[in-house]
Amino acid sequence: MSDSIRSILKKNNLSVTDSRLHILELFYNAKGALAHSDIEKQTGEEIDRVTIYRTLQTFEEKGIIHTIPTADNSVKYALCKDRCEEGHHHDNHVHFICDHCGKTICLDDVLVPEVKLPKGFEPHQSNMVVTGSCNICK
Amino acid sequence: MSDSIRSILKKNNLSVTDSRLHILELFYNAKGALAHSDIEKQTGEEIDRVTIYRTLQTFEEKGIIHTIPTADNSVKYALCKDRCEEGHHHDNHVHFICDHCGKTICLDDVLVPEVKLPKGFEPHQSNMVVTGSCNICK
DNA sequence: GTAACTGCAAAATATTTGCATCCTT
């Protein structure tokens, strides 16, 4: 398992370091998205706050993770699916935020529907966020 | 014009103050959404930074404006349509963010399509944000 | 007159930057 994480870093020309392994593992274990603060809590004193910022930024640049716009405007990150890893983000699934437990869940099977835009608008990327109660809370 | 803005405040049981009139007017003149920093720039020294925070919060609580989740995770606000003003947000139109000029535009005529969620998920509110190039930049 | 609103100061929080040191390759 740790090896597959290691290979992701290598594939993206990133040095394999403890921090990166640790943080990336968190994403693989997490069902759903993580905020900076989530990562900070789960790593405790082990990783410096600044390193977390820089690691998240690096991962995002490499297309390993992507940010999710949330209803409460907090910053969250989630793993990209395979198709993202080429540099292009095809992050076309719906994100769900539970009003009760607060979790953000990637509904990988629910694709964002296309919409017809007015004349002159050319879409590039679509994001859809649904709030409500999730399958555990309700 | 100033009178219609005034009546909105009254309708929501808010005292009519210069700050509120001014900020609310900005929203009516603006095509699209405003960030806290936009408002700060446009009001200059006239309104205290803190007052802007509190005014935005108040307006949101009253359902006069709503927040928009943006791809870059900055906080933006836009006027609610009539239906929102009852307290329930029926903010069911698509938001468009232009990659070039950075503007956020409410596509009032483009409704957020419904999606079928997996079993157990109960939707409450949907948000859709499309990025690309707008009708002016392209 | 009273409750609500504002501005200022300051606290709390979040994010970014510089630099010396350490680690990966």
Added chain:
DNA sequence: AAGGATGCAAATATTTTGCAGTTAC
């Protein structure tokens, strides 16, 4: 050995809170 990554300190930026003075009603 060399370049990149980390940790610490500190600079910036953002948001919240307390309180005294002012304003709307």
